[in-house]
Amino acid sequence: MSTVLWKMGVDEIIKERGKSRETLLPCLKAIQEVSGYVPQEAVSYLRENLDIPSIDIYGVITFYGMLTTKEQGKYVIRLCDSLPCHLNNSEEMVGVIERELRIKSGGTSPDKKFTLEVVPCLGLCDKAPAMMINDKIYENLTEETAKKIIAELRG
């Protein structure tokens, strides 16, 4: 099912933006968004359709923080630990969430529900410490609110 979805998205982008190298990143982003990662078959598909060697495609995927070749959880938690958040206890929040989910930064929970990433600045410095879960913003975190947010998503 997900294959069909990313293929549709990719075909649409190629149709709109043309078959060129500049189309690669938008395609990869679309695949990541739909599938939660860039599967090997998607790389092959782009190699065929954009005429870019696989090695270059992997080069691009591994460079960018928001692209992965490993399957991510349903909820990708991006927790900021850059200086403005760090000065407002983000390190403590990392610990709280790691303990709650029993995974380390970069890890995905065994039920594939959560991926935790400690990331650089999200531009939410006036609401520090802050995190994003998928496209949703959570600000001024405390141990209590962080635990509550995780519990709610866990269902």
Added chain:
Amino acid sequence: MEKILTKNIDKPNSQDIKVYLDGGGYKALEGVLTLKPEEVIDEVKKSRLVGRGGAAFPTGLKWEFTRREKDEPKFIVCNADEGEPGTFKDRVILSNNPHLLLESIIIGGYAIGASQGFIYIRGEYFEEIKRLNKAIEQARAKGYLGENILGSSFSFDIQLYQGAGSYVCGEETTLFESMEGKRGQSRERPPFPAQFGFMGKPTVINNVETLCNVPAIITNGGDWYSRIGSPDSPGPKLYCLSGQVNKPGVYELPMGITLRELVENHGGGVKGELKAVLPGGVSSSLLTDLNVKLDYKGVREAGSMLGSAAVIVINKDTSIVDVAKNTMEFFAHESCGLCTPCREGTRRAKEILTRFANGGGRVEELALLLELGEVMFDAARCGLGQAAMNTTTSAIKLFRDEFEQKVRK
């Protein structure tokens, strides 16, 4: 001071074209279309507007250089990839005033002779991406984008390009590489973007905040603008205040207010007792005196740089060794890995600072870090590596005793 960049953003639905038009939006563009492109550039030059992304290059000159290039087509790119820790000013505009940005880009495109503009926005700005896409649709529907804009012979469109999580892509030549579908690795300069930018074509690249000054300059004149704020670098400035301060946020103030005014009057004072301030994010050097004028010259003379005006306040309860370590973790993570001074320098510095933070530093490593800072400043390929050690070296110079306390006994 009347707000220029954050005008009307408190109005409900300020991101909607209707609200923007009610506030006089797109009037500057209408005026521009009756002028010659050279006249638009002259007005921007007269305003003495300089780039707000950090490099402070005169905007009018950049436009003029690009206009004069013979090669076609030309492009205008808006850099909305703000990623310097402590910087969240462009987000305020992207989110609340996207039409101000679109109008500004269209004017820029007209001035330099481009028919295609791009906005490169960081991938984590999900809501802002949605709002910009919506704004572009609205502008097309009203005829501010597309063929023969407002019945003129000028045709222009804007495409949104999303980043994918990389700080270094905010560096202008790296941003072009990223737009071209490559890894984010900087290019050698020269040639500069005015000659060789996106797809090797003459390109103007301006920061969001820089561009958004242009409609007011067109409406009120460059001379009017040049009298706002600091005589050295006029105009309003969006200051981003964060860290250990009571009222963090983005403040639009005349360029050149003092750090003290910003922190104490607008920011409600330091949370706790002041230790130091980073005036331009983690790429800048620490300051301990608040009597510094926050314009490019004032901060430079105080020994740091204003950069994107990411003012991060640090109080006395904070370990400066921990601050240095945190900044170096950031740079080690974000270094693109292409040049050795930056790739190896950021990693080694991070390792040394981690040892210090854990009480296992060696005293001779302090001299080593200072030397590494000089080497990276001289030898790194782009601004990331050149500035990566600023916070650390200034921390060692200002708070050496804190590092010495962390030396292995």
